[in-house]
Amino acid sequence: NDRYVGQNDRWRHSLWLEFLYRRLVLARDLLTPDGVILVSINDENRARLEMLMDEVFPGRRIGSLVWRTKDTGNDLGQRFSHVHEHVLVYANIGFRFNGRATDRAKFRNPDGDTRGDWAPRPLTTPKTLTERENTYYPIQDPKTGYWYPCDPNRVWAYASEKKMPEGQKLRTETIEEFISKDLIYFPPCEPSEVMLFETREALDKAVSLGKGPVLPKKKTPLFLPELPDLEFWVGKKIAPGRPSRKDHWTSKPESERIAPLGSWIAGVNEDIELDGGDEDDSPDLLRSTRGGIATDEVKEILGSKAFHFPKPITLIRNLLRQASQPDDTVLDFFAGSGTTGQAVLELNKEDGGSRRFILGSSTETTDKEPDKNICRDVCAERLRRIINGIGEREAPDGDFAYLMLDKIEPADLRFEAESNHAFQLLSLRVTHCAAQVPADIVKLIATGDDLSVALCTEVTPDAIDALARLPGTRLAVYSTRPDTVQEQLEARGKTVNSYSLAEALMRGQGGAT
Secondary structure, eight states: OOTTSOTTOTTHHHHHHHHHHHHHHHHHHHOOTTOEEEEEEETTTHHHHHHHHHHHSTTOEEEEEEEEOOSSOOBOSTTOBOOEEEEEEEEOTTOOOOOEEOOGGGOBOTTOOTTOOEEEEOOBOSOOTTTOGGGOOOEEOTTTOOEEOOBTTBOBSSOOGGGSOTTOOOSSOOHHHHHHTTOEEOOOOOGGGOEEBSSHHHHHHHHHTTOSOBOTTTOOBSOOTTOTTGGGGBTOEEOSSOOEEEEEGGGSOGGGOEEOEEEEEEETTOOOOOTTSOTTTSOEEEEEOOHHHHHHHHHHHHSSOOSSSOOOHHHHHHHHHHHOOTTOEEEESSOTTTHHHHHHHHHHHHHOOOOEEEEOOOOOOOSSOTTOOHIIIIIIHHHHHHHHOOTTSOOOOOOOOOOOOOOOOGGGHHHHOOHHHHHHHHHHHHHSSOOOOOSSSEEEEEEETTEEEEEESSOOHHHHHHHHTSSSSEEEEEESOHHHHHHHHHTTTOEEEEEEHHHHHHHTTSOOO
């Protein structure tokens, strides 16, 4: 939310960038070696944010995803309408998107190949005859003698020995080598489907009438009057269909059969035509509903339009499906309506994962709405209802702790901080979990492996007795009188590490030991 910066403030962009800079530096320090950060931004502010991301995450830019947010226009002048947003992607070196695994069921063996199952791959490349003249040539099936014309708008991907310049060496195999190794599949056809033009006049007439050979699916003519070497096809048997290259399942490890993630986030029902028609060779495609659907999703859960411009659950869930592993921790600095938390819960239900979420939000109060609390009344309430179940929707397993942060200046820590602050900080540090603060003066934080960790809010004889009864022979105790606690417990045969309450507050904010 950048509305807090004055519209006419000449430094408004600098203030906004500084606001984000502090959080991005924190995100960078928290990012795991295989971690990734995804930042959603509109087109207006993308350029500024990307420069900031480059500064905070130098050399770690992967790219950006483009999400079409709406189908309707919003003409802002110049007959131009903003209908998309960006998701910037920066990651540490160990990160990889999950991609899409190849479908093993698509590998078959219709011709009884002794090398086993294979899948057909396109023999063409998106280059025209003008762009790549040396890969425009006819292909013949040596077993049937049938010929296959080249598409002038999408020529063959491999060179031919007959069209190679003298002395030139290729890095890849030629089409003749593929054919000799039985790596080209020629689709069977009926003799009645084969075309034969006995004279040039018959060929020219067929071309002029559009009755020459065509692409099987698109029915695009393969012969045009201006094409070179039409004379070659006189007297040749021209087969329908298109030859393809055999990709045997055993030709490479299964771990390498992963299609990468594409940068376009398509609509749920958007019809996408794959270039070349091969799904396995194309990037994996994320899909999402439009932005307006998310408002209805929040309304369904909370009963009202409680949050402006939420992200759709399909967008966040599909991003996390690609970017996370089943045991990852997902942090959302600007959680808003809690879509990220719901996405994590649903993904865990889907794949049996144990992902955890940390959501950060604020009250977003204004002078007109002093009691507004988006974090409590929208984000946390949404997750609570999702976990408890809504209508006939099956509830996912999960739980969460709702915490409010108190900001205390370091110099005032000893005077303003409370024992409850210390308990939560130590719980998060030692157990990685927030817990309800016990009412007892001795608050047990963790126990195990012959060690108990406790917080003592008031050092009294009863408190010492309670500490002495804790399980384990070793104790770690935080209190207002650490020397007294250590002296009293050691007198009772306990091995004690005794710390001050102030140390609990300071140490609790550091990393785990």
